[in-house]
Amino acid sequence: MAYRSALVTGASKGIGAAIAAALVAQGLTVYALGRSESVLAELAAQLGDRLRPLVADVRDHAAIAEKLSGKEIDVLVNNAGGISTVRPLHEQTAEETEEGIALNLTAPLQLIRMLLPGMIARKRGHIFNLTSTAASAVFPGTTGYGAAKAGLSQAGRILRYDLAGTGVRLTEIAPGRVETQFYLQAFSGDAESLQERMYSHQRALHPEDIAAVLVNAMKLPAHADIAEIIVSPTDQAIGGHVYPAASG
Ligand SMILES: NC(=O)c1ccc[n+]([C@@H]2O[C@H](COP(=O)([O-])OP(=O)(O)OC[C@H]3O[C@@H](n4cnc5c(N)ncnc54)[C@H](OP(=O)(O)O)[C@@H]3O)[C@@H](O)[C@H]2O)c1
Numbered sequence: 001m002a003y004r005s006a007l008v009t010g011a012s013k014g015i016g017a018a019i020a021a022a023l024v025a026q027g028l029t030v031y032a033l034g035r036s037e038s039v040l041a042e043l044a045a046q047l048g049d050r051l052r053p054l055v056a057d058v059r060d061h062a063a064i065a066e067k068l069s070g071k072e073i074d075v076l077v078n079n080a081g082g083i084s085t086v087r088p089l090h091e092q093t094a095e096e097t098e099e100g101i102a103l104n105l106t107a108p109l110q111l112i113r114m115l116l117p118g119m120i121a122r123k124r125g126h127i128f129n130l131t132s133t134a135a136s137a138v139f140p141g142t143t144g145y146g147a148a149k150a151g152l153s154q155a156g157r158i159l160r161y162d163l164a165g166t167g168v169r170l171t172e173i174a175p176g177r178v179e180t181q182f183y184l185q186a187f188s189g190d191a192e193s194l195q196e197r198m199y200s201h202q203r204a205l206h207p208e209d210i211a212a213v214l215v216n217a218m219k220l221p222a223h224a225d226i227a228e229i230i231v232s233p234t235d236q237a238i239g240g241h242v243y244p245a246a247s248g
Contacts, residue, residue, distance in 0.1 A: 002124055003074035003218065005029045009058045009111070010080030012039040014180030015130065018207035019077055022215050024050045028075065031068065033058060059102045061110040072122065073115050075218065078108035078152075079130045086141035086186045097144050104148035109155060116168065125168035126218055129156050130210075133176045133230060137239035149174075153228075160227065169225040171217045176232040179204040202235035 006023045010016035012034030020032045024047045033054040034040050040053035056063050058080040081104045084096050112127055119125025134142050135149035156172045163170055179199045187194040198204070210231060217226040232238065 002222065003028060003126065005031070005071070005073055006075035006077060007031045007033060007054070007068070007073045007111070007115070008077040008079060009033045009107070012036050012043065014182060015175070015178060015207040015210045016077070016079040017043060018211040019079060019214055020051060021047055022211035023075065024048070026215060031071070031073070033064070033080065058107040061107070061114060064111070065114055072118060074119065074124055075126045075128070076111060076115050077128045077130070077214070078111060080107065081130060082182065082185070083142060083145045084185050088141060089143040092144070100144040101148050104145060105151045108152055112159070119168045120166045123167040127168070127170045128214055129170070129172045131172055131174045133174055133232065133238045135174055156228070167222065171226050172228045173210060173213060174228070174230045175205060175210055176230070176236045176238065177204045178207060178210060180207060203233055205231060205233050
């Protein structure tokens with residue numbers, strides 16, 4: 001494995017924690033970025049000294065640049081993301097809209113901008129962007145989130161022109177429903193309702209499924225790059241919403 005180190009954003013739980021564990025198991029040193037120092041410390045205690053906690057808000061790219069100064073990052077996993085509300089755009093606050101775009105679109109672009117020059121200089125690198133099936137299908141109440149994920153998806157396609165000939169690979173992974181705490185805030189912290197509504201009736205994906213896909217893509221020979229991949233639960237079709245007839 002030519003890659004030695006990785007930065008995984010949103011590594012404290014869910015998909016990011018599973019990816020961090022999988023990359024440590026592959027022998028990489030993993031900088032695990034999240035806001036919760038205690039949770040990242042627990043992860044480090046479980047995974048050993050190749051897991052290096054990096055406590056930061058992913059939107060604070062200046063602080064991240066400072067903490068990573070002098071470190072070579074071969075694999076960037078843009079995983080941190082979230083949705084604070086599932087509501088029509090006009091019912092959101094200005095802050096909710098702005099923060100959603102900053103987290104799901106601006107932050108990954110800033111990290112790519114920051115880390116790509118080093119990857120190109122070393123002729124070695126792999127960027128993974130975690131988008132969503134919401135980047136292409138319509139899920140009501142997710143206007144800002146879907147727009148941000150679609151933006152990141154399109155950014156990846158354009159970036160491939162910048163990357164051509166550099167040896168740096170870029171893979172977009174677009175998951176369907178994965179059982180994590182992703183919707184917990186949108187469910188006002190009600191874990192029981194979340195479990196009943198989202199995960200009890202159909203089998204969702206597990207975070208480890210996404211980590212396995214990422215590792216498989218990373219381990220392909222250097223000349224091969226999976227550009228985009230949709231990972232769907234067997235029990236989920238994307239979209240498929242129906243609308244009640246208009247009244248009157
Ligand atoms: N779960 C799904 O069904 C699903 C489907 C499609 C795509 N995805 C995508 O997969 C990615 C991971 O989602 P998940 O399901 O694992 O969600 P999750 O369980 O809610 O975990 C989100 C992670 O992101 C971190 N994070 C959130 N805001 C952050 C910020 N401002 N700065 C730093 N870290 C931040 C969280 O850590 P702290 O709170 O400790 O900072 C946490 O580690 C996201 O990009 C999501 O859009 C998820």
